[in-house]
Amino acid sequence: MDYPLLNAFWTMLWFFLWILWIMLLFHVFRDIIRDDSLSGWAKTGWLVLCVILPFIGVFVYFVARGRGMGERDRHRVEQQQQEFRSYVREAAATPGTSEELARIAELRNDGDLTVEEYERAKAKILA
Known part of the structure; x- marks a missing residue:
């Protein structure tokens, strides 16, 4: 049970x-697989290099394509944020069920819809 503190630190x-x-290796693998500018053969070559000679493969990948990794990640995040914002705008622009029910109730009260038309519209909205 003799294990000095320095050995525990090391x-x-x-x-x-x-x-x-391991985290760095998976980050490189993810970047290789997600990169649309690389062909299938180039992806295969980088992956084989990183699997067979992991230290050399990862370091060569960082030297050759390291700057692009950050740019691709930034572009992917910006694209996801833009898609999320457009989804929120679309979802906020479509009227909800309560607004539609209030609108057809107002049309019925004004006499623009008959009771049968109102019931059909209400069933359609609630379906």
């Missing part, structure tokens, strides 16, 4: 570096 350091390396 063990923890290596463990966290190993976890960091």
Whole structure:
């Protein structure tokens, strides 16, 4: 049970570096797979290089395509935010059920709709 504090520190350091390396490797894999500018063969080549020679493959990938990784991530986030905003605008623009029911009730009270037309419209809205 003799395990000095310094050895525990080094063990923890290596463990966290190993976890960091795995996260970095998956980040590179994700970037390779999601990159639309690479052909299928180029993706296969990068993945094979990163799997067979992981240290060299990842470092070469960062040197060759590292700047583009951040730009692609930023572009993907901006695109997702834009899609979300457009979805929210569309959802807010469509009237809800209560607004439609109030509108047809007002039309019925004004005499523009008969009772049968009102019931059909109400059933259609609630369906």
